[in-house]
Amino acid sequence: MSDNEKPTLLVIDGHSLAFRAFYALPVDSFQNSEGQHTNAIHGFIAMLLNLLKNEKPTHIAVAFDISRYSFRTREYPEYKGTRGETPPEFIGQIPLLQEALKAMNITTISIEDFEADDILATLSVRGTDSGYRVLVVSGDRDTIQLVNDDVTLLYPSRQGVSDLTRYDPAKVKDRYDIEPHQYPEIAALVGETSDNLPGVPKVGEKTAIKWLHRFGSLDEIIAHADEITGKVGESFREHKDNAVRNRRLNRLVTDVELPCELDSLEKQPIDQGAVREVFAKLEFRTLLDRVMKLEGVENAEPAAPEITAPEAQNLLDEELAAWLSRQSTSSEHGIAVSVEIADGRPTGIGLASATESVALAWQPERADYAPFETWLADASAPKVMHSGKQQLKALRSAGLTVNGLAFDTFVAGWLLRPGGQDKTLADLVLRYLDEKLPEADPNQLVPAIEPSSAAALAWYTHRLVDPLLQRLDEGSTRVLRDIEMPIVDVLATVEARGVAVDRQHLDELSDSLGATARDLAQRAFAEIGREINLGSPKQIQEVLFEQLEMPTTRATKTGYSTDAASLADLQASHPHPFLGLLLEHRDATKLRQIVDSLVKAIADDGRIHTSYVQTGTSTGRISSTDPNLQNIPVRTQTGRHIREAFRVGDSHDSLLTADYSQIEMRIMAHLSEDPGLIEAFRTGEDLHRFVGARIFGVEPADVTSEMRAKVKAMSYGLAYGLSAFGLSRQLRIDNKEAKQLMSDYFERFGAVRDYLRNVVEQAKVDGYTTTIFGRRRPFPDLKSPNRTLRQNAERAALNAPIQGSAADIIKIAMINIESDIREAELTSRMLMQVHDELVFEVSDGEHDELERIVRTRMGDAANLSVPLDVQVGYGPNWDAAAH
DNA sequence: AGACTCACGTA
């Protein structure tokens, strides 16, 4: 009988796989509305469904431990004694998993006094004896001993439980260079920390395998113990009893008395009703679909009565007014609004409470919607929106006043998962309601399903509020209420204002940069004797490393780097005119590209209206797109010419720029409470000079510019997790000197080092970092076994509270400034934010008052243990206004 | 057309 014709018996270690699933899936993302965590169940079932689909077993059993105690703990009480407390979120998941399995008519087996592995072992022996192909799924390596020609072990990878590695005899041989039955002897020699089974000290996998090859078995190794030389030999002779004990304990029992016959494990059809019930309780919609599909159930009935959006009512005048007032008083979180937008203008409006919805076919100046307009403008009437900023802008462009945006589901979803993938309402509906938002398939010309109306979208938005609020901790809730919600309005306003630019100036720049680039390109071509595309890294590589035979640089995925730093290195070691020309050409084309993108972005009003993406970053910063106004050049002279094009509009007198000086270092001083750093900021002396004086042991006046540059690089690097290697490379000093600089630095500013270490440690414990104001950023990778991933996460975790707190601070300042300006009835206005800088248009005669507001509000945005210093400048354009 | 890589601008 060939393997394909054999019946397949699938046996799973329930507890170990559920536990693996628990650690593989984020706890926070899997929770039903009763607050029961379900990540382990979800992961387990998903894995099980994959196995059912791919392996098509004819027989199935899932084994569970009854308790921590078994014949092994009686024999050796310390066995598994080091296992910690069960995580609270795991509790309750096993019984629910068993319930789900029962509903799927899958046999679960637990036997008093034995572990699940023993059941697996017994089943695999019984199975092979009866002519089955056996698949063992376990997260316990001891089950490797069960592998033979008929038994394959599926072992979960570190990433998760859905990715299973197949261990057949060949794979075991490949991985350990031994036969499967020999594995327990290796394990016995090496020991198993997680089971509290110490092995023979100094003996690791390598040594154990070597000995097994030499002597054949543990018994033989013991018989020849005297022949083993060196410290390892001594260690073995002293601790061989450990190995003997471990071997006794890790031998799986293959003749446990089972409560059932193999035949009874035959795969049965699921109990559809029971499955629907259990999956409904677990709120597993997608998994239910998969079960039903696997089961061949067509058009699966939904578990619960399908929740569909209430039919939208069409209300006018008094009826609309009555509805709004009724819902406002009865609805806990206010009324949800969804604006249908075309070309930036509203074309329809949906309103919804938890149970009802209303559709308004928006048309300008429709008198019968007056109650809606009144309600919209009422700041005391709370509104819920998804991605409110765009809708706010659209409504305002139609002449409506909007106040009282109280909750934005998009922003709330981002605060919960700031680096996450959730971009649309549909994403949130799927994640937090476990439902599919009816959407038209863009690939279908004739939509199969009716896409959701504005009223339905509003209804879904409203339903998201509770689950989101429930998941937001206290700090994040405060950040949402005090920072993120108020800033929505500010950003919408700032975007709508735009910033005036001088088109002619930009056009001239573009022409001149274009001419420069063409000239440089011709000269570069002359140097190498042919014309290539200078913008192609691939062709540059051909020229440098093949034609000119230069030494290769830093490796990239597709070859060798030709970035500016690499070219500069080459220029130093192998000078060639081509290199300099290429660098200059890159400069010119890059600048030209920026200029051209700005010109393209000029709107009909002669101004550039960027979009600030409130949910664009993991740290809490705002990003800017279409065009990005946060990366306009400033470091080079030509770059600053671009800034000259950003000018005051005709209606105003000048631009004002205000920026925080060294805000991140100040936050570091505050968070670390380092007395030296705090003093540095309180004296008001130049920071790098002050720090340099401390480190190099000289008077501040005697700090040379070279010393200052080193200290500056070090200080800035700190907040990014800079290494000695990185510092040495950046400063072009040797590694030894960089190390010395770092240790000198920490000698004087030890609290900074302690703080940075502590941030990472705490983040490992908590799973997230927190800013001064309570904004969280999760860091799952801090526990990754992958070193690169983990170290990247460590550096990001180090930086997150600092960068994030700075982001919080400037947002608070923006909110307060906007509010003060409005209250003072100034016509001066905020135009741009560039992370630590704000740009304003100042009206004639308002300089002093605006500057006072800006300085006050930026300065008092946070109460730190060091002052927040603000630098202010004026000018007719952005460059001139810088200081 | 869309995804990916590289390079490079800012804080």
Add this chain to the structure above:
DNA sequence: CGTACGTGAGTCTA
């Protein structure tokens, strides 16, 4: 082998 972004060009893939 320093954090956080967005853009554009070239290149590869569907």
